[in-house]
Structure formats: structure tokens, C-alpha cells
Amino acid sequence: MTSTHVTVSHGSDFFGVDTIPVRDLRHLGEHVRGVLPATDYPPLTRLLDDAGDSVQTLDTDQATLLAALLHRAADHRRLRKPYRGLASLLGIAAANAADDGEPWTWTPTTGGANR
Secondary structure, eight states: OOOOEEEEETOSSTTSEEEEEHHHHHHHHHHHTTTSOTTTSHHHHHHHHTTTTSOEEEOHHHHHHHHHHHHHHHHOTTSOHHHHHHHHHHHHHHHHHHHHTOOEEEEEESSOOOO
């Protein structure tokens, strides 16, 4: 089964998830490289580049770091508008997981997107 989407925990819908196309997540990874310092982006780009390949489970420390990186990327004036929204959405989900003291999970799926 080839995943076309990733369901991200602690998201914005009624069930507390966001379902995002793999293509969008991987494109965000490409764009993040242009707005964050090369010394900062590797933990985020690894996650984005591997989106949809397997289940990813991130502990609260990782979620906290990724939330900060996603918010910095979303706030950067050179990040294109569609990717700003996605980075912000993911940053909120990561922060929610960290605040709840729960793992932040990314689960591959073939379901449709809610964003």
C-alpha cells in the first residue's frame, strides 16, 4: 500500500487530527531548507522527507523542538504563503502534543485530506 496522506495527531479537526497529502509535506521540507539555517532544519526536514514512509512517533522533547522550528519557518517572510499555513498548522499540532505530554504521531494513510 502506498500512502498518499499522513494523519498527524493533535491536529485541528473534531477528532484532534490533521490529514495532509504526502506531497505537501515533502514540498514543505524543500521550502524549509530555504528559510531556516542549515544547522537548524535537519530534524524537521528528516521528518518531512520521510512523510508517508512509515509511522513516526515523536516524544515530547522532539515535538517541542519541531514546534519551534515549524513556527519559525511559518513566520519567515520568504516562505511561500501556502507553506506558511501548513507549517503553522503542524507547529500547533506539535505544540499541542508537547503540552499534553503525549507522543506526536504521523500515520501513513490513503485517506483524503482535511486541510
